[in-house]
Amino acid sequence: MVDQAKLKELEKIAHRIRCDIIWTLAHAQSGHPGGSLSATDFGVALYFYAVKHDCKDCCWPERDRVVFSKGHASPLIFSLLAESGYIERDELKTFRQFGSRLQGHPNLECAGIEVGTGSLGQGLSIAVGMALGLRMDGKPNRVYCVMGDGENQEGSTWEAIMSAGHYKLDNLCAVLDSNRLQIDGWVEDVMGLQPIAEKWRAFRWHVIEIDGHDMAQCVEAFDQAKQVKGQPTVIIANTVKGKGVSWMEDVAEWHGKAPKPDRCRDALNELACPAEYFDF
C-alpha cells in the first residue's frame, strides 16, 4: 500500500502537469490537449512512482524504459520530462517552434526520450524489442509503453500484442489510455474495439482495469504489474479525454487543437493554476 502522503504528492504533481500542458499549448498555439490531459494521472504515477530513472543521466543503463507510443501526447511528455528535471520548465515555451528540441512529436533530440514516436501503431513493437533484449541480458529493467486506445485499430499493434504474449514478456507493461475518443469521434463509432480487455487476454496478456484518474488505483496497478510472471501486463486506464478542463472533457474536437489564448486562460483558471502560468 502506498501511503497517503505519497498519493497527495503525486496528485499535486499531476495538477502542476495539467497547468504545464495548458501553458505549453498556450505558447505553442498548436498541439494535442485532449489525450495529454487524459493520460496525465497515470503518466505521473509512471514517472514519479513506477519508473526507475535518473534525470541527470538519461543513458543510465539500469533505467527502466518508457516508450510513449501515443507521441501526440507530447505536451504531457515534455511536461513530465520538465517536472522530472530532464529539461528546464521554461523550455516548454519553445514547444513546436522552429529550432526547438521539443518537436511536435517527440524525438531523440530531447533528453529523456527513448525513441521518436508519433506514428501510431509502432510503439509497442519497439517496447517488445527492448523487453526481449533486456531479458536476454538478464537485466531486471522494465519496459513501459503508453498507448492510445484508438491505435488498437492498427494491425501492427496486434502483431506486437501477439508477439509479447508469445515471448511471455513479463518485463513489459503497456498502459492503454482508454479515453474512448479519437479524432473522428467515439472509438466505438469509428471502428469498434470492444470488448478490448478480452481481446488482450486472448492474446495471452494479464489485464488490469482501472480508473485512470484515481491515483491510488494507478499506483497499485503498476505495483501489481511488477508481480505478474510469465506474461506481459496491460493496464487499461479508463480515462476522460481533456480531463480537468470541463469544456474539453469528452469532446473529440480537442484531440489535436490548441485553445486560443483566452480559452487557455479559462482552462488555467478552472484548474486554479498559479499566477506565473498566465504569462502569454
Next chain:
Amino acid sequence: MTEKKAIATRDAYGEALVELAAEDERIVVLGADLTGSTRTLWFAQKYPDRFFDFGIAEQNMLNAAAGLSLVGKIPWVSTYAVFVAGRAWEQIRTTTCYSNLNVKIGGAHGGISVGPDGATHQALEDVAIMRVLPNMIVIVPADYHETKKAVAWACKHVGPVYVRFGREPVPVVTKPEDPFIMGKANLIHDGNDVTIANNGPTLREAMEAVEMLKEKGISARLLNIHTVKPIDRKAIAKAARETGAIVTVEEHQVMGGFGSAVAEAVVQTHPVPMRFIGIQDRFGESGTPEELFEEFGLTAKHIVAAVEEVLKAKNLTS
C-alpha cells in the same frame, strides 16, 4: 566468359551472419517465417538464443529490431525484400531512420531472378524506397565475396543499413582481396568509349558485355557500384568526363533505383548521355531466371545494344 563457381548472395549472407556472430555477441537475427530461404536458419541453428521468429508479421519485426538496437543489440531483420522494405516501410522510415537506429535489414529475393514465384515475390522497387530514406545506407552486393564484406561492414557501422540479396546462384567474380569500401565504386575493367555502371548480381552480364564490346572494337569501362547510397559521385563524374556516356545495369525498376542515383550524380557533375538497363516500369512474372532476363532485357546482349545506342547519342552531342 569462363565458367566460375556459382553461389547465391543469400548463401553468403547466411554464412556471414554465423561467422560474425562468433566475434560479436551483440548480433541478433529476426525472421518472419522465411528463415530457410533467407538462410538465417543457419544462424538460428547455431545461436537459438539470439534468433527470434516473429511469424508472418513484418511491421512488428522491424520495430522490435529497433527496440533491440536501443538496448545495445545489433539486429539483422530478414525476409523477402518485398515484405521487409515494402510492408514495413513506414516502420523503417519513422522509427529506424528518423531516430537513426542501428538496425540492419537484409532484403532477400531481390530482383526478377526470383523466378517461378512470380511478380508478388520479385522485389523490383526496394532499392528505390530504401534509398529515399534519410540516414539509410543501401548496398547491393554482386557476388559471394562482396556480400560477405558488405555484411561485415554493416555490423561495424552504427546506423541503418539495407543490404539486398539474390536467390539464384551467381558466378563468384570478385576476389577475397578486392577492397570493399562503403560508398566507393570498384573498377572492374578500364575503358575509354563508354562506362557500364553495374549494381548487384548482374555483374556477370556486364562483364560479358564488356567482352562482347571489345570484339566490336568498343572500349568499355566497367564500374561495379555496390553502394547505391551514398553513391560514389567522384567515380561517376570521372567516368562521365573520361568516357562521355554511361549505361547503368540493375535488377530493379529503372525508376528511382540505382540508375536514377547514377543519373542524379551525372547531371550534377558532368552531364553525358545515359541509358538504363533494368525493369522498365512493369511487374515481373513466372519463369526461369534465364527466360526472365531475356524477356526483361537484362542480358549481356541487351547491355551491348544499350551501349551502341548511347554511343550514337554521344557522337551526336560531341
